[in-house]
Amino acid sequence: MKDDRFAALKSLFMLSATFMVICCLGYSMLPAGGNGFPLPMGGDEEEEELMQIRKQKYIDLIHRAAPGVNWRQVEEKNALNAWYRQKNIAGKTTTSFAGGAFNAVWYERGNDNQAGRMNSFAYLPSNNTLYAAADGGSIWRTTLPTVAWTKVADNASYNSYVLGAIPRSGTGARLLLSSGTKIWRTDNNGASFDTSAGISFPVPWGGNYIYRIIPVNDAAHTIYCVTFGWDAGSWTARFSLYSSTDSGLNFNYIRNFAYNNSNQLSFHTPLGSGTLYALGVSSAASDTLYAVNNSVVSTAGVTTSIASGDNLVDMKSMVSGGVTHFYAITGGTHIYHSTNMGANWLLKSTVGPDNSIILGLSAQSPNAVFYGNIEAHRSTDSGANWSLINTWGSYYSAVATKLHADLRDFSFFKYSSGAEFGIIGNDGGAYISNDLLATVSNLSMTGLHVNQLWDHMTSPADTNIIIGGSQDQGLQATSTGGGSGIITQQQVISGDYGQMRITGNGNILWPQYPGGNIYLYKNLATPAYVCTWSMTGTQKPNVGWMLATSDHYTSASQDQILIGGGEISGDSGSYLVRLTLPTGASTVTPFQYSYNFRLNSNNARSGIAAIGISKLSNSLMYVAAEDGTFFYSNDAGTSWTKTAAFPGVYGSYLYGSTILASVDSVNKLYYGGSGYSNPGVYVSRDHGVTFDSMSNGLPPTLVNKLAAYSNDSFIFAATEAGPYIYVKAANMWYSLAEPRTPVVNWRSVEYIPSIKTVRFGTYGRGIWDLRMDRPISYVGINTPKAAADYTIAPNPARSGAPVTVFGLPDQQITLNIYTTNGRKVFSGKTMSNSPLTMPDLPPSVYICEVNDGTIRQNSLITVN
Template identity: 20%
Template sequence: MKKFYILILCLCSSVVFAQTLDYKKASTKEGSNYFDIVNEVRNEITLKKSTTDFTKADIKAEKQFERWAYYWKDRVDADGNFPNELLGYYNAGLINADGSLNLQNMEARSSQSQQQWMNVGPQTVPDANGYPNFPQMGRLTNFMRFTKVPASDNVLFVSAPNGGIWKSTDNGDTWAPKLDFIAGIGVTDMRSASSDANNPGTIYVSTGDYDADHIKSIGVLKSTDFGETYQSTGLTFSLADRESTSNLIVINDNTVVVGTNQHIKKTTDGGATWTNVYTHPYNDAQIGKFHSHGTNIMCADSWGGLMFSSDSGTTWSVIKSEGNSFERHSVTADAATGIFYVQAKSGQISTYNPGAMSPSLTTLGDPTTNYNPQGAYNMALVVKDGLIISGGVDAINSEDNGSVWYTTLNNAWVDNSSAGSYGHADIHEMGYLDSGYSFWAVNDGGLIYVTYPTKSEEKPQVDYISNSVLITQLYSVAISPQSEDHKIMGNQDNDGYSLEMKDGTLKWVAALAGDGTSTAIDYTNPSIRYLGAQNGALIRTDSGFANNYDGDVDVNTPSTGAPFVWTLKMNSTTPTTLYGGFAEVYKTTNKGDTWSNLNSGAGQIEYIETFGNNLFVIGANGGRKSTNDGTSWSTLTEPEALARMNSVSFNQTNPNTVYATVRGYVDGSKVFKSTDGGLTWANISAGLPNILAKQVVLKQNQSEEILFLGTELGVYYKVGTDNWLPLGQDLPNVIINDLEINYTVDKLIAGTYGRGLWEISINNSTLGVDEVELDDSTAPSIYPNPVSSGELHIKLNSATPELDYVMYNVVGGIVKQGTLVSGDNKLDVTNVSSGVYVVRMTNGKYVSTQKVILK
């Protein structure tokens, strides 16, 4: 049967999102073009929005597509060609050419900076803050439990698509990461033949991200020391393979079954060798969703087909041939009866009884009400004693063989009058837990235990178990000067977390966003905070988000044409002025009440950087700069002909000094510097592996050039003419989506995509910067401190040479500067807002940096 791939503009809007799997497969298809795909699918979305009702299912499907587009945006080359998703890992030496782990390089991260990265939370689920369907810690893909007596010593494992593997030895009270050296590689599943903590056997790991298909598999790993360390098996994939691996069936320590793009593979020698026990007629079948009962195993392909084995996966028969519907089934078996249950994308459940004289698929009841698997992003099924629970966006159950369905885990739960109990959206897997009607489920918020007192109970008890599994996927972070602990972050799937005072305690609280895509905090009043959601939506609070999860104002932004992940930037010295990246760059001078188009000519905006009146943006049409706050614009030349810019930074005291990163995998072309305002560029990429460069940041107001670079594999730094080096110790190998410098405490804040929020000290002395700090006898005296009179004094004694000074705020924005002479220097700070500031005084060699508080 001939298969037709999408990317041909469909005239029938009713099937716009029926093709979810196909655009995901585009990266493996020869000749696929990212820009064509994005344009055509977005045209389909626009068409459907204009001609029919845009349902919740459609909104979910659009979100899945836009996440896919965002993931690939920085990876494709200038012509729109797709690289391998794992190319950066290979180029960094973390995996070998055949996809096996390069264990010799796992501990080889070298850095002159010995400072430790610290995860700064949230360490546990934020205060729900009145938000009934509140955010949780992040997406998990599977769960495994090893029992022990007492149960408080049970050993638990969970896997994450960007956060690796986590282990608990105290039944989920605390967790520790076990795959941080390659965390971003993704884990689809991990399994053992045993569930006994005293004899755990060999643990096998299927890599990649089977459900979202953003990250390809490097094959199957194994651990023989109870999940502490991991090594490759004989099933590995080169970069050219672009393979997927499914969930696993582990029969014993030596016998494992797994699905790939075209094959079902089996090993009987502990993973040393693997045999193709079934070959699909198509090479993009993505065989998976395996489930077993005794020696019987059933699985599905991505084209609607079902395969069955009665001999532990040695031979296979097709019980339903593939169709042309881009459809994957979910599969499970009733442990008591051995009958398999299969659910189609339509929600229809069928049964298959291997013990029948002539086994066949038999339709059961009616299709699940309101079933939405988002293509095949979330499909899970569990059956026990006639109780059927179907997992998609929500969990929907039936106790009467599918005649009546009830929403039992409700992601839109509001109160006790709502259907079911609260359960985070997008369920990826479910299974049996304890006796009775007790189950586990992993979703986009984490791991939950779900317990029904009786089969007919529709509101189960839900317990959140993965409380300290730090796998949050950040898009953005913002900071406040009032305390280094005040922050706000925007997260994929899990809204926003805002760190602020609530009930007399500093704590993380939930804030409403959906996907939190942009953030800002007024650095003169930390109660004024902003949280953006997808496609330009924005809320503001003037009194903090504590006890106010949905803010005070739904800001009316010019959101038409905004990117899914859009950028919001606050002016560095005037916090009521903000810049938004929509279809163009817009400016507001009244905290978002009204906006004006600055007409930069950059098109849809992807990145904004600003200090004072200097404003730099990157858009669909390239880079633009303004030195008069957007009144007029000039064009930034692209630094690299083969790759477009994706971030920019500049020296606020000399905006002709500009830095830029470029997209893609052009070896040796990552970061560039211009000294003529972006007309010409010099390549300053020495020392960097050929990995994605995501964001460059200049440390402002220093005597020497200090740069930081967020990449797909952590953070690098560069001082002066030195080469780039990894920054600090203990940061997992994950994508860095946002970097911020808190100048009042000299720390770098990193928002990671899959391992939460991190910070590190960037005191110049720890970075190897060659400068001499003035000692107590020669350092200037600053008084009064705090300042409440509007007058700040800086006194230099006769032994101190003349010094230049800059006074700047938490984001590095200069509020005063000048020269200090011997004796008492009086500075008028009447017009400087209250807050915490840094005064840096230097003559180029000697330096004194002191903090001052203005009241």
């Protein structure tokens, strides 16, 4: 039996698999727009599977949490809270952030032309509209054949495999979506949402989710909902089936199915049919085809025809000439055809093996079958023979007419005229075909803003140059990124790229391909390949996915970075390595420091997870291990000391993903990472000897990256729960989200002083700029200190409730209250030691100024 590793990866948490494009190391790369894209390493599908497994393990690693804490459920709650917060301020444009600490405006930057993965589709002939769900959790629509994408929703992290569309009166439509364990419906293209009733998950479990929404064409206009959750009776995971006959307002439970892996049961309804079918396969029993009519489940057929070892399935169906045709790919390798309601299945061909192969079937022609993994294949003789639609590499010279690699969905629909068309989803967006995939057209050339970024950078020498490292859409670059509009970027090289660095006064780019493979480019306006350097070692950290990197500050013109190994001679251990590109050279020179961080980590088996170095003194260096162990050096890495007193390291579950050395104080640094079972950010004021929590106001989430304003008065965080800012004067984190910003994973952040912009990169909605319309400053008031000679109580105070100034002689005083940027929000007179009613103020931290003839030292008050 084929190893079923990928079935397990797909089943519990609906994390879409990522096929990696494996690049040869040591080729000459043409500038952007050229055709020198690397070929896969022999197209080795087993290597692709190993890369996929590494990525999944990396995702699990960086979301480290205590036993019993499910980070996915935590992030679902964060997304729901964000949705409610944005709903409450819908229609408003926020320009004041962090309790009035500064004014700014958000701008979506895109890009416009490098779409990410699209997973599922729905189409309504009544309004000629195609609906599409992106992997990052956003929903989109366009009319056909003229394409003009419009965002429906990105206000929640929607399950990109759950998308149902039903017609309403006239040309109206109701969309049914899922986020977490709820079904959401909208009748106005995302302007407002309501939840559906009836779906339940009696046993709390981290693997509970909505699996599919499937409308059928019966007299009752039934909508079926399939869930996957823990079953109290069998005490195992089970599929459950629900139905709605009131357009999705309420769902009623029908039954569950005895399959505990989401790839063992595949649901499909023929286009225009009133019947839902489900094919269940099991290596331990006969395989069963179920039919669901009018919310009643019956067994259509039981068979032993399917190979006994096949334990996963993808099935499609259609009706032609009164015969229902079923095709199924089982075990990632066998393609079967049945025309007698599943009693017998004829083996048509053997492909793969590849557990992530998906199947497609024409809605009109029973002989037109398709399958896809890295590349797409078509058959016109019921799967007996197959032809390749196009090689994955041909996409780069014909983006408009060739399929991108890594297929996610084949869906077939009919226009109101009755003509059939197919929609194909892959890691490069959405495609359409009107001739059963003999030819295809890219629907994602412009306007589908679903770029999935691992990292991004802006050139310090020219802020018009913006580089993005994406999920399977490669390294992307533009030299015209100024202004505030949507940018376009050219793909420089294919694959996944992250942990990027820019050196040499903005002249050399160091992007990383998974596994510690560094590709160097010069002349970033039109990137030109220089060379490649690859990390070796038998114990690469981060399960061999993206290895930690850092700048290495020597001189502005020096081309050096740091990377966390690995071991450069191929041995075991995790060592810090300095990479240097000598002036004019085309070969990188590595230098390995002598300290084995893996051996010295708290659990003696954790490699380097994050690296930091002070801009103020490059002798001060920092390293964090995968288990949260923190190390510091004050002699440029010659010797290292492990932090002894760290609240949250010993007995905690911190994965440290980012280290930010202060730009204001030589001994201060910030350390962030997984904050599900401990604070997500810490601060050290003594060069890493001790740390304090710095997480007031920050939800439990993963902190991906930190950046600082020029004097550390503000720290910016890209987190899985959204964009955040820390206001030092208030000792508080604030959300930077507003109704226009997407609820997605915010992966990267940088502050660009010359244009007063905080630039974020997201995994699913591209780049977003927070443009400050004036310098951040405190206006006309003194900085608060703890040594004020009076006390304001209660503190925290309740908005609209009384407060009292204690500790001064009985006399009339004036109490002025300011936001943290100096905007006065209240002024009132009272007697000291007597109450004064506060105004209704938004929850925040405010500065209090007391005047009793002498302006007293300012203090802080928190309003809840």
